Amino acid sequence: MIEVLLSLRVNALQIAPELRKNLVYELIRNDIFNIENSEKFDFVISLLDINNSSLKHAITSLISVISSTLKGVEYLFFNNNPIIIERVIKILKDQENGSVCQRFCLAILQKCSIKESLIPTFVKMDMINWVITLLKKSFSSKIHVFCLDFSSAMLANVIHTPSTIQHLEQSPEFARNVFFMCF
Numbered sequence: 001m002i003e004v005l006l007s008l009r010v011n012a013l014q015i016a017p018e019l020r021k022n023l024v025y026e027l028i029r030n031d032i033f034n035i036e037n038s039e040k041f042d043f044v045i046s047l048l049d050i051n052n053s054s055l056k057h058a059i060t061s062l063i064s065v066i067s068s069t070l071k072g073v074e075y076l077f078f079n080n081n082p083i084i085i086e087r088v089i090k091i092l093k094d095q096e097n098g099s100v101c102q103r104f105c106l107a108i109l110q111k112c113s114i115k116e117s118l119i120p121t122f123v124k125m126d127m128i129n130w131v132i133t134l135l136k137k138s139f140s141s142k143i144h145v146f147c148l149d150f151s152s153a154m155l156a157n158v159i160h161t162p163s164t165i166q167h168l169e170q171s172p173e174f175a176r177n178v179f180f181m182c183f
Helices: 004-016 018-029 040-048 053-066 070-074 083-094 100-112 116-124 127-140 144-158 162-170 174-179
Strands: none
Touching: 004 018, 004 053, 004 070, 018 040, 018 053, 018 070, 040 083, 040 127, 053 070, 053 083, 053 100, 070 127, 083 100, 083 116, 100 144, 116 127, 116 144, 116 162, 127 174, 144 162, 162 174
């Protein structure tokens, strides 16, 4: 399973960039994770929940490829269900800083943060504080530049949405904590 997942990602990277979108569309058309056919996320969630670092690396790498297009993000967010994003956040928080799996998770989340209807999930799962904490850690310890770039881009997408601004306005204690975390 791990070899198949990784080979799909390698093949995606070997395709000319202008054709990569076609590969993503083909994976979605073939319902690679059996989401649309079953109208469930059981297959992909069962893979994400297996406690095997190589498998987590492989599955997050393929999810990262799929999330590289808006159509891919919508496929992963089928019927407005954020369960894949919730699992990716959970995996992210369990990773060692700078690990390959952490980088794949951040890439997925940064790409998915373009979909405004997913932003409440990012807020609910405390990604604002998580990113600020990661950025603060970078002052005292080495954090992979990829992690810094993708997490700060994700944070910018999360912060600027009307739903987050409304959340900050309605939760002054949370907003105050975020403000003080920044300093």
